[in-house]
Amino acid sequence: MAKKNFALRIDPKLYEALERWAQDEFRSVNAHIEYVLREATRKAGRLPGPNVAAPQEEEPPADGS
Template sequence: MSAKKSFPLRIDPKLYEILERWAADEFRSVNSHLEYLLRDAASKAGRLPGGRYPPPESPPSSDTN
């Protein structure tokens, strides 16, 4: 696995609470969910070289089919 860049992030506490709940719903940590959201936005904006970035591992499906 490649090294990850660390940096401080200031964020509104209410927004962080929203991200915490959203990340929990997706079975991710807040950090990995933020990275997922940023990667998805960069991909949709055509900012990633070579097209789509490989998606992170998906959480287990709750589908019972």
């Protein structure tokens, strides 16, 4: 898949926070921004594909088995 390039103007303090976060996750800042945007887009239901919301825990059977 080809990636689209575009300029992003971002507050320096926000960039520094993203840079630290990316380092914690062993990603580049660019890859981390893409990851954060993808997750937010999926969570909002705006990205086609399977819903990545946290799986629901199954309730135990009523008879205790």
